[in-house]
Amino acid sequence: MPHIPAVSRRLVLGGALATGALAAGVGGAQASPVAQGGAVPAALPKRRPGQKSMIDVPYAAHRTVRVGVIGLGNRGSGMAEGWSVVPGCTVTAVCDIRADRAKRTADRLVATGKPRPAEYGGSDESFAQMLKRDDIDLVYIATPWEFHYRQGKAAMSAGKHVIVELPIATELDELWDLVDTSERTRRHLMLAENCSYGRNELAMLKMAHEGLFGDITNGHGGYLHDLRELLFSDTYYTDSWRRLWHTRSTASFYAMHGLAPIAAAMDINRGDRMTVLRATATEPRGLADYRERFVPRSHPSWRETYVNGDLVTCLIDTAKGRVIRAEHDVSSPRPYSRINTLAGSRGIFEDYAGVMATDGGRIYVEPDHGGHSWRAADAYRKEFDHWLWKKIGDDAANNGGHGGMDYVLQWRTVQLMRAG
Template identity: 85%
Template sequence: MSQLPAVSRRLLLGGALATTGVLATGVGAAPDAAAAVTAASAPRRKPGQKSMIDVPYDVHRTVRVGVIGLGNRGSGMTTGWSVVPGCTVTAVCDVRADRVKRVADGLVAAGRPRPAEYGGSADSYAQMLRRDDVDLVYIATPWEFHHPQGKAALLAGKHVVVELPIATELDELWDLVDTSERTRRHLMLSENCSYGRNELAMLKMAHEGLFGDVTNGHGGYLHDLRELLFSDTYYTDAWRRLWHTRSTASFYAMHGLAPIAAAMDINRGDRMTTLRATATEPKGLADYRARFVPRDHPSWKETYVNGDLVTCLIETAKGRVIRAEHDVSSPRPYSRINSLAGSRGIFEDYAGVLSAGGGRVYVEPDHSGHSWRDFGSYRKEFDHWLWKKIGDDAENNGGHGGMDYVLQWRTVQ
């Protein structure tokens, strides 16, 4: 693919790593003011410091993983790491010691080696990072801990995979970029949806030119989480609900945004340059609380400020437009939208089409008459090599339809 000229770190902020943090900042400022702040916040590289793009990983006979955070996501992914060929979990950590023992016991029961156990205090992870038998650290803690724990892992000489968002402030994101470049260790977003079967088929179709010149994409995270947000057990200490009391932000649009960015070759031929955002009024959580939550519940002391639907409009250097949405507080079926369009056609996922492949497609010259066609045959034709190779293993071993396993397998590879 053609490459754009080298860009300054001021423009790099529009790239795939930083996007998560950009979407987690406030959207109340006027677009021009927000853009100016973004540009001014990008620090300059220190002399001799270079990008980590295309820097290869060291070769390991076995990749040894340490896990920080053993809640719903972390415990499930720990099992996933343990079954990937060429990978072993050597250490697990959580501030709650009972979770550490439960996960370690589960690995032993499944016939895996017992990992070293760290837990019971806020700095247990720092003790784990001193181990010399951990090559890769996977972080699945609440969002506010991602930056300090990710940075500590890099400084300890480990590569890092972090659940989204990687950080919640722009200065934290730049600090992680700088730390990665200084330590020469990679820090990667754990974006499982980039490895979904439909998403990878869409990527292959885009790269093979089926959509012509790609002009726009639409992705997001639209998931009715109201019941879970008010659960007293699902999100420990209500950490996720409390974010809705702190800022107006698009917390989590990457599930839909990342596959679109990949299909547009962001940071591999194009780059994001401008982001504008809008938010609706915050109505959903308060309405749900009024109808279903007892008056003595601690949530009644909270005021929700984040809009139900936050929409980000992102422009790229090549003139493309991406619409990224986040909504977890409205009644609706689940959707990541996952739509890509160009001069010769369009693909729309989550469109209510019941078929083997899901989604619908319309591409010239195959189609005419302004009528959508089923995506199933196209997914079969453009099935990505990852799913052809390990699809059965993914469906048997991985969560979220197998995409978790594909992410972990590809990372270890």
């Protein structure tokens, strides 16, 4: 695939991140300055002398990939078990601010016949002690969002590669600092975007790269997930960390689930790049309405004011004239969807299409179809099934969450590190 010059690589980060709300909030306003016709200037830091990009830099080959896990709540504990069953991988250390979670995760690994990992916990600085170990090659981070930047930077500075749940950071200067830290330490920093490894998403990627849709013109993805009950739960998100983000800023907190597969199909940073982002949001209504109907007045959430719009929409232009629409809504009653739509000059694929949907989504491509009628995409998914799913689909179904895509993400990461 074609390489992007260094200046373009940094321009795409500046353009995409500095002009909207994908990673950082846009304050209390209901639309970004770009959406209102203005422009947010992007400061593009210069590389230090001798500093080079980490794009396409291979790993040193590892016989066994040794993983340390930071964050053992709902997500991290499950992923710790996932890492442990990937061939050529072992979990050597686990860490959580709550020491009982580290013990619980270690006990579960032992119960499945795995070696007991070292346990760290008891404070929000316990991770720093874990990072001193010399038997960790890859650090996986699944803590609340506000900790990702500091923990990711510390792990790279300690000589570890890092894979972190989204978002990687929440402030623009933090994102630039992580880029620089990765380049300076020569350690990879990866987003654990499991949705890029879904079976439909990877089939769509293969269809796009083999020209089924002609010239790609636009994509539409999102994270539409009714989380209201979980957001107000006293146990699901520790200290209500996720709900509290809705009191801090107007932002598309979780856009990457729908955006990343579209970006991959468009070869973003591999031939195309994002140039402009416009963001807008509805008024915040969903969380307050849910609280009014279902949450007792004694609950601490009644002291909160929600500012994030229920639906946050980002429109992104690319250098090749494409448009991506990325949406985020976790505050409204609606069926789950990542939308996952890709269109071009010869056809369109759409996932999550409601009553018309099958396991493979729906499709309309020329010259196969006509009459303005959607067709089930199952046959196309079978024809364009990605080699990863052909190779490890059964293992993924038996070992991974979210339909197996968690395992595919973990398996590919480990095998890349083993191959070098």
